[in-house]
Amino acid sequence: MTAYNTIAFDPSRCELCNDCNACMTACSQIKAGTDDLLHSRIKIVAGFNGNPPELALCRQCGDPECTKSCPSTALTKNPETGLIDWDESLCIDCLLCTVGCTYGGITYNAELKHVAKCDHCDGDPACVKACPSGALTYITSASIFNEQHEREDLFVPGLSACQGCNSEMIMRHSLRKVGPDTVLATPPGCIPGMGSVGFNGTTGTKVPVFHPLLTNTASMLAGVKKQYNRMGRNVTAMALAGDGGAGDVGFQSLSGAAERNDQILFICVDNEGYMNTGMQASGSTSYGSWTTTTPVGTEMKGKRTSQKNLAMIMMNHNCEYVATASTAFVEDYYEKLDKALAASERGFAYLHIYSPCPTGWRFPSSQTIEVCRKGVETNFAPLWEYERGGELRFTHSIDNPLPVEAYLNLSGKYRHVSKEQLAHIQEQVNERVKSLKRFAGLN
Amino acid sequence: MATPALKMKHPGCAQSIVCDGNEAAAWAVALARPDLVAVYPITPQSSLVEYVSQFIADGKIQAELMNVEGEHSVLSALHGAALAGGRTYTATCGPGLAFMFEPYWRTPGMRLPIVASLVTRDGITPQCVWGGQQDAMTMKETGWIQIYCETVQEVLDTTIMAYRIAEHHDVMLPVNICHDGNYLSYGVTQVDVPEQSAVDDYLGEKDVNWHVALDPMRPMAVDPLTGGAGGPGPSKFVAYRKGLCEGMQNALGVIEQAHADWADIFGRDYAPLVEEYRLDDADYALVTIGSMTGAAKDAIDSARLRGERVGLIKIKTFRPFPVEAMTRALKKVEAVGVVDRSVHYGWDCGPLYQEVLSCLYRAGKPVASGSFIGGLAGADLTEGHFARAIERTAQLLAGTEFDGPVWLNEND
Numbered sequence: 001m002t003a004y005n006t007i008a009f010d011p012s013r014c015e016l017c018n019d020c021n022a023c024m025t026a027c028s029q030i031k032a033g034t035d036d037l038l039h040s041r042i043k044i045v046a047g048f049n050g051n052p053p054e055l056a057l058c059r060q061c062g063d064p065e066c067t068k069s070c071p072s073t074a075l076t077k078n079p080e081t082g083l084i085d086w087d088e089s090l091c092i093d094c095l096l097c098t099v100g101c102t103y104g105g106i107t108y109n110a111e112l113k114h115v116a117k118c119d120h121c122d123g124d125p126a127c128v129k130a131c132p133s134g135a136l137t138y139i140t141s142a143s144i145f146n147e148q149h150e151r152e153d154l155f156v157p158g159l160s161a162c163q164g165c166n167s168e169m170i171m172r173h174s175l176r177k178v179g180p181d182t183v184l185a186t187p188p189g190c191i192p193g194m195g196s197v198g199f200n201g202t203t204g205t206k207v208p209v210f211h212p213l214l215t216n217t218a219s220m221l222a223g224v225k226k227q228y229n230r231m232g233r234n235v236t237a238m239a240l241a242g243d244g245g246a247g248d249v250g251f252q253s254l255s256g257a258a259e260r261n262d263q264i265l266f267i268c269v270d271n272e273g274y275m276n277t278g279m280q281a282s283g284s285t286s287y288g289s290w291t292t293t294t295p296v297g298t299e300m301k302g303k304r305t306s307q308k309n310l311a312m313i314m315m316n317h318n319c320e321y322v323a324t325a326s327t328a329f330v331e332d333y334y335e336k337l338d339k340a341l342a343a344s345e346r347g348f349a350y351l352h353i354y355s356p357c358p359t360g361w362r363f364p365s366s367q368t369i370e371v372c373r374k375g376v377e378t379n380f381a382p383l384w385e386y387e388r389g390g391e392l393r394f395t396h397s398i399d400n401p402l403p404v405e406a407y408l409n410l411s412g413k414y415r416h417v418s419k420e421q422l423a424h425i426q427e428q429v430n431e432r433v434k435s436l437k438r439f440a441g442l443n
Numbered sequence: 444m445a446t447p448a449l450k451m452k453h454p455g456c457a458q459s460i461v462c463d464g465n466e467a468a469a470w471a472v473a474l475a476r477p478d479l480v481a482v483y484p485i486t487p488q489s490s491l492v493e494y495v496s497q498f499i500a501d502g503k504i505q506a507e508l509m510n511v512e513g514e515h516s517v518l519s520a521l522h523g524a525a526l527a528g529g530r531t532y533t534a535t536c537g538p539g540l541a542f543m544f545e546p547y548w549r550t551p552g553m554r555l556p557i558v559a560s561l562v563t564r565d566g567i568t569p570q571c572v573w574g575g576q577q578d579a580m581t582m583k584e585t586g587w588i589q590i591y592c593e594t595v596q597e598v599l600d601t602t603i604m605a606y607r608i609a610e611h612h613d614v615m616l617p618v619n620i621c622h623d624g625n626y627l628s629y630g631v632t633q634v635d636v637p638e639q640s641a642v643d644d645y646l647g648e649k650d651v652n653w654h655v656a657l658d659p660m661r662p663m664a665v666d667p668l669t670g671g672a673g674g675p676g677p678s679k680f681v682a683y684r685k686g687l688c689e690g691m692q693n694a695l696g697v698i699e700q701a702h703a704d705w706a707d708i709f710g711r712d713y714a715p716l717v718e719e720y721r722l723d724d725a726d727y728a729l730v731t732i733g734s735m736t737g738a739a740k741d742a743i744d745s746a747r748l749r750g751e752r753v754g755l756i757k758i759k760t761f762r763p764f765p766v767e768a769m770t771r772a773l774k775k776v777e778a779v780g781v782v783d784r785s786v787h788y789g790w791d792c793g794p795l796y797q798e799v800l801s802c803l804y805r806a807g808k809p810v811a812s813g814s815f816i817g818g819l820a821g822a823d824l825t826e827g828h829f830a831r832a833i834e835r836t837a838q839l840l841a842g843t844e845f846d847g848p849v850w851l852n853e854n855d
Contacts, residue, residue, distance in 0.1 A: 183657045183659065197666065199668045203667060204664075210526070210657055211666045211667070213519070222520050227478060227479060227507075230479075230507055231527075252516065253516045256511060
């Protein structure tokens with residue numbers, strides 16, 4: 001079983017550039033060496049009556065109509081690449097395919113007197129690179145499925161996480177990648193709360209798993225790892241900790257382990273507070289957020305102080321590897337997980353994953369990934385990585401971010417936010433990016 | 444560390460050295476061959492972890508050394524190593540022990556046979572950095588085995604014995620070897636250092652995580668939620684608690700056997716639970732704990748010369764409390780004065796006194812009793828102080844009771 005890549009289109013971003021045609025020009029150039037848009041295999045069709053623009057492009061469908069309507073087998077679905085290949089030697093120019101496709105993905109080129117269609121430029125689409133607004137993105141996350149789907153999910157089915165829980169997704173993705181030769185620490189919080197360590201003699205995890213204290217995850221794991229090193233056994237010491245256990249009451253042990261460069265893969269699942277115990281605020285709770293201990297009333301409008309930026313603090317420990325990640329960019333996460341896992345053999349590796357919580361943040365459970373995505377696209381939760389001795393590197397563009405309302409508007413916890421608070425949050429986001437840019441050597 | 448060898452003394456003795464109690468404990472650690480030692484310095488324990496660190500630096504102890512950022516993480520690291528099968532050691536006291544508390548009171552519940560020296564220190568506030576047993580006594584309800592030493596040699600010997608006790612399959616509990624800050628930590632004397640091979644034979648193969656482990660080769664969940672108010676009922680929780688209590692009671696016999704075997708091999712015979720000194724023909728007695736006992740025995744000897752029929756009961760094992768041995772000793776006298784190096788808040792007495800009262804109830808005969816508190820914050824308890832305690836206890840015998848504790852250093 002194979003999953004395939006695709007080119008995604010965001011009309012709201014496309015509109016920003018006002019018919020720039022950059023994608024079409026790039027396509028014409030690479031396919032025909034000319035700026036004549038006749039040769040472009042991608043077409044942006046202007047929206048009528050105020051509607052957004054539309055994309056005419058081969059979707060490389062999983063169940064394509066074009067191959068069915070082709071009478072000469074010139075169009076075939078390639079099981080390896082997932083692309084729909086067109087074989088000129090077999091084509092009889094009947095154009096039935098152009099009728100069958102609802103996306104305008106295969107069209108007649110009057111100059112060539114043949115149909116033409118997108119072939120993803122061998123995995124490096126020119127149109128995506130040329131798009132100035134980020135409206136086109138080459139989605140290769142399907143490769144994760146291809147690479148990972150046969151790995152065992154080392155958590156049992158039926159963990160009792162809330163519907164739409166991002167943490168559960170992070171746990172499952174992470175542990176299946178890290179594998180069975182692991183000792184897993186899940187300090188008190190949502191992760192053991194959903195049954196990963198278990199209840200009354202049963203467990204939800206297929207690797208050795210334990211409840212450290214909320215305060216000592218890193219130091220307990222350090223002891224585990226030291227003993228296995230002594231015994232000459234290669235065991236990964238891995239933590240899946242909430243932001244409170246990592247950055248508040250557990251921070252001392254985290255900092256100590258990072259300073260000692262203990263060989264630990266420490267993953268912080270940051271849902272900005274103590275969601276498991278009833279949505280109380282933590283040091284990671286963002287400014288203005290409603291929580292049960294930073295409530296909204298006549299005298300108080302949510303959290304009055306800014307969040308602690310734990311990932312940056314860990315970067316300043318000069319760990320072997322530090323990165324932020326988001327489940328909306330899971331391919332990016334897998335790359336970072338690979339690096340972090342390798343780094344954890346050398347020393348301390350820290351991953352900070354933004355993890356919006358539908359229950360505690362007050363958004364519909366179907367919107368988790370969208371909240372994750374908007375967090376990144378507004379620069380509220382920028383994605384970056386840092387390797388020991390190097391510079392910070394952004395792994396998702398921080399240029400042209402959406403205004404922060406695009407993120408805040410999705411969650412009920414910001415519902416009360418005033419104009420002044422909003423301006424303050426936007427300013428904080430800008431400042432944080434500026435600060436990160438300095439670490440990245442950018443101005 | 445170059446320590447001059449003096450002379451061979453006993454079978455199983457490699458050398459005699461001159462050292463203080465902190466160094467003696469470090470020698471014990473070396474001989475017990477731990478896998479992981481995690482350290483954080485605190486007065487008056489500091490020189491102990493300095494010795495251990497130097498021993499590791501010199502290859503005398505082939506253990507992993509972790510310089511950890513605080514006592515909380517020190518014990519946490521030992522938890523991890525023990526769950527992975529390692530023999531572990533640390534030492535702390537006073538505020539360090541207080542900071543360690545969260546993992547500390549979890550350790551017995553996980554049945555981890557960790558050994559930790561408590562170089563006992565008085566509690567703050569008032570601010571002080573000196574000896575006293577307030578730290579250890581504060582921890583007496585946590586499920587750790589607590590053994591109090593009287594001499595530097597006993598510190599060395601008992602610290603090794605502690606591994607035998609902790610790792611015994613019928614016990615599987617952490618052990619605190621308590622030695623008094625200042626008096627034993629820095630008091631220098633000659634001690635015999637046992638031979639490594641004899642200690643190896645005495646301790647046997649370590650097997651510390653047969654019952655609970657974090658090991659991918661036998662995966663298990665360590666410490667899942669266990670029913671109580673919620674879930675299928677509290678039976679499992681009760682079973683764990685009950686098991687811990689049984690392990691604690693099993694320890695009494697194991698401690699006795701560990702001492703008996705030690706005496707056989709190394710020739711030094713300590714009363715494992717309760718020592719009776721000149722008690723058999725005594726009418727009344729002092730009860731003591733820890734290093735104060737030496738001066739107290741001198742005072743007993745002096746009183747005996749004056750014709751006083753007074754003896755002494757020293758408790759070595761405080762947790763588990765040796766109820767039978769203590770009751771047996773108490774039955775021999777008509778009055779006791781119990782000298783504590785700490786206080787028992789809310790009872791207006793010392794903690795050892797409070798527990799002796801429970802044994803007096805079991806003794807089934809009236810025994811007059813009084814509480815003495817002395818040696819706080821490193822204050823010296825001299826023969827003179829014990830002479831006063833003896834005098835007041837003699838008055839108890841004569842029927843003159845007193846209210847509240849006698850504060851032995853009140854006017855010093």
